[in-house]
Amino acid sequence: MTRCGNLPAEMNSFVGRTTELDEIAKLLTRTRLLTLRGPGGVGKTRLALRAARNVRDDYPDGVWVAELSAETEGGLLVHGVAGVFGLHTQAERCALESLIEYLADRRLLIVLDTCEHLVDSCAAMVVAVLTGAPDVQIIVTSRQELGLPLEVVMVVEPFPVPPPEAADLAEHDAPSLFLDRARAVAPGLRTDERAMMAVARLCRRLDGMPLAIELAASQMRGLSAIQLADQLDVHFKLLADGEGLLVRHHTLRTAAGWSHELCTPAERLLWARLSVFPAAFGAEAARGVCEDEFLPDVAGVLAALAAKSVVTRVGDRYRLLDTIRDYGRDWLAELGESDLMIRRHRDHYLSAARRMGAGWCGPGQLEWACWARGELPNIRAALDRCLTTGDHGGALELAGALWVLWCHLGLVREGRHYLDRALAAAPVTDRARSRPLWVAARLALIRGEMSLARGRAEEAVESARRHGDADAEAHALLALAESRLFTGDLDLEGARAYARRVAAGLDPTSPGTLFLPSFLAMAATFGGDFDEAVRILREARSRHDARGELSQRAMDDYVLSLALFGQGDIAAASAAARAALEAKWRLRDTVGGVLAIDQLARIAAAAEDGRRAAWLLGAAQRIRTTFGPPATEDDTLTALREAAGARAVCLIGETAYARAFDEGAASHFEGAVTYALRD
Template identity: 40%
Template sequence: MAASVQGGRTGNLPAEANTFIGRRGELAEISGLLGITRLVTLTGPGGVGKSRLALRAAHAARAGFPGGVWLVELSELRDPDLLTNAVAQATRLTEQTLRPLLEAVGEHLTGAPLLLVLDTCEHVLDECARVVHELLAGVPELRVLATSRQPLGLPGEQLLTVAPLPLGERDDAVALFAARAAAAVPSFALTEANRAGVAAVCARLDGIPLALELAAVRLRGFPLDRLLEGLDSRFDLLVSPARPRLARHQTLRTAIGWSHELCTPLERLLWARLSVFAGGWDVEAAEFVCHGGPLDAEEILALLASLTEKSIVTRDGEAVGTRYRMLDTVRSFGAEWLAGLGEEGPVRRRHRDYFRWIARQGEAEWLGPGQRMWAERLTSEHANLRLAVEECLTSPDPEAALELAGSLWYFWFACGFTEEGRGYLERALDRAPEAGGPDHTLAVWAHRLVTVVPDDLEAAESVSAAYVWLAEERQLLVPALPLTGASLAVRGESARSAVLYGTVGQAPAGDGGAEFFQLLTLALQAYLLAGQAAFERCATVAERLRADCAKRGELWMRAWGDFFVALAGIGLGHADEALLSARAALIAKWRVHDRIGAAAVADLLVAAQATRGEEELAARLLGVSRRLWLTAGLPQLGRPDQTVFHREYERRLRAALGNARFGEAVREGGELDPEAAIALALGGVPTDLDL
């Protein structure tokens, strides 16, 4: 069963922010091209509407792609080497695999027909071409819709050049301007009396959608005739007698520049400084990164509101969860202005330092009641964290990259970004191979931690050894972790794992890393005891782990305590009690975005329900489990037909249900979207249950 088969799920397309206007011909042409070719690229200058057209076309195409329509937004990506990671994350593939990630992505996408939308490819064009070429070669069911200022240059690529909107008084440009003007100024209406004036504004802006939308907002401060006069005078300054018409890209830049001139000096300064963010930001980040000189931190919230009203900045969410972002073309204008001010270096360093502080705060508070908040916050700041790490990697001080990449161990390890974290840690360590000191040791340990998988005993031994160094550097009184024994247990070598198991020590309070290591040691002890079928002892250790985590309000590791309590309960024949613990584990794992953990818990739920006599439900959950393991992308556990667990329960459930009903139930479970799958596994228990 392919992980990309989503049943009723249409993928990850965001809702459209406002009404789509026009482009009927282009939409029909895209639909037709997707039916006869596998790669369609929308090309054209910035601001012409490629991204919005692709999103509308993708929404319209959903019915034809039962495997889902998946949007990969590349505008915030700075490092081409992370493009495959971006595709994996957008398509819900966890990165925890030692196989080449692109190979895992291809396997993940194989199955039902699906559409991959790659938006804004031009700045990572060569890597886009490579990845698309390999995916199309390896996934016959795949179609790709790309947007780029340049073609990808691949065989079979079909190009559609996106032109500005038609300019007649009853054409799309006028309709778009009128719709956006009415949204900005509710009293505005398109009438026969003002239609010619609106058409003149549209003509002056060459029908470029972004320019039209920026100009429409100006009606808040200007009547239509004054708006047209302002455009005329602004554009005349840039038109030479020998060149009476502006090129379209210059038209857009001039429209953005006019919006810039109409901002106050402090709004312009904030616009420029905000250009250093990738993806988006919240108010706290803007206050830290953008304050200084004439711009006080206390003024930034009001200035953000003003820039939002002028459509320079867009706002997502409300109150505490509010985030802001800028369109790429607007951001680029701000970045050029920032460079002209000579502030690019200092503001980028403040951005880097802010996210270094965020990473350290997250590490210190990870094992506490704020864990879910930190998982969500760091996931939302992923693009900015990448940018901060990249900035550290170009810093003259190699310690900066070691410290940031190492202090994010919990993000790489627990939130599903091991492949990316491994790459950053390797680059940081390559820059400072002999650095020594706590930051270097932490980076070494973190690198080896995110490298551990069941197949890699050498890596497990390295993690244990590296932790001894880290404990010495941080003056922690914790024994080496028995990760080698854990790896053997996963592979079914329980006898050898028992020999390599060590005792559990006490760690001093007050250090987030030390607490994590203590809890991880308990989890591994429970793991090894379960592998040896010592279920009563396993339950005792797991209960201690749960209690220690509960004291801290911690979720991620506590869920492993629930997992092992449930596993021991199944081993002891207490299926009803095991079901309750397994569901608690699943809620916690889902809250902190741990898909590996969710897949492991799903296996337990299969066992619990089968033991309780709920064979049909167990078979559907077996389909859910297979889907989750495939999504997680692990090399062994991600192939259900090769695992002892899945073979054994397939045999039992086939015998109970018969081949036909068993196969149908597994298929039903495997085709559920993630939210429906979790709901099935929880049996109606809400995922926001207070644990």
């Protein structure tokens, strides 16, 4: 992701809508909130994205698209939108404030796509964003307008259809769309007068609805336009009233039903089963959730559905448009498989989360990070379904298994949301509580809530011992030890005692074994035994290198920088902190990244570069309040940061310090990283 935006590539040609595109461009010169309203399948999303593409040069900070159809909970809406910009808010402070702070000094366009199921939440967020970010504009697509005074609504109509007497169909968008899509599946398509009359008849029958036209065009393989129009006539007569008039508001659903009838039994079954995915999915996920003895070749059937425009391909992923998903969901219920598919969807992501946890401390970290961020809508849907259907055990297991996502990829606030809900709903005696409890303890550590971290860790230890879960007990003990270490309640000998207890409970292949050296080195550093800390970390480096691990090695580099700083080797401390920041930036781990920037500020202050120290402290504070919380209780790392600030003030004075701090605080995360890595 770059600051120029995240507009998706167009997967096929854009047809028509010249008048609408011109009108949108004009409206954007005089309104900050434009809603494209229309029924499902009318082409609101394609129109919004093409219009945004046409004007993107007007927005130096880019055009950004937030696809909201998979969002089911208004309370998490802002977090989803913030995630588009790489913001993963973690603090108690309102996530909306963090988003507004990020957008306040930017000139950009946001497309909020598919808002009708979250109208009230969207409206509240839009008002706040437009109020707090004066150079931001928003395009909304929705079946229902937001109802705001500042909103300009443009109704998106179906394509005008050619009248029976029309001589030149090239002037009409509806047949142009049909012909464009039909040629993709039938290159030798006939376009003589009789065929074109059939195309015009077909477009009239489909009321000019773009999605219905595309579905029809996808059936042209092996058929002529005349045959297709005749088939469609027969099918649509089933919905005619006593006078032979089509029930027009059923057009799209009827077209979907007709496409459904033209599918093979295997294609119909996969269509229904794929409706369990609320957002885009990969072929592997489709196989994992949908494949069984009744559907043994998901890959082949998926390709066939894509060829028929039932499934839309987006890069190497697939998705169902909302109307198509709704139709499939109805058939899934008719088949009696709704609960089965929800369980399989949950089990697929639970299994993947467990594999991610087991394989995290290895060479695949970047791939797992990419997978986790790409699958967030499906992960959220699985968690929400568990919580709303009373599947408390499933919610506990999945929320706990996702510890990498919550603790190492920046989604601390969201992790806490799901962990707290799952823990509150499940019985205290549930054996599945042990892992979620130690994960919750680690999130509290990250948030600087040391008392809460200690309480969660103690509860996790008790639960793990009760159920004989040695691995969970070891991780809980480590979190407990860290909560004591950061509040000055544990010395190096005490840390070593904890480490022995932790190591005794861990499998040698457990990720927790790689966390211990950093903990011990931190204890040595806080106790002033810098040589011991350096020795521990340099021994650990070979184990990280052997595994091809990146994240924990970066954390060790950060602690190594603290220890080298204590030894007085400023150059080596700087190199270690930069290495930590580079790795955390690659993983987009903002929590680890801000620690490294804090350390580089300390180093700058020690090198008597007060302005650089102030700038970095300001940037770190901006990142900390945007992506995560300030420490809520006194701890050792906070004291180190405050000492660097005091030193910088002594070097350059309060006025210059405030100016440089504010400059850093006005930077973007990527800008802060670039500056911090600069010599």
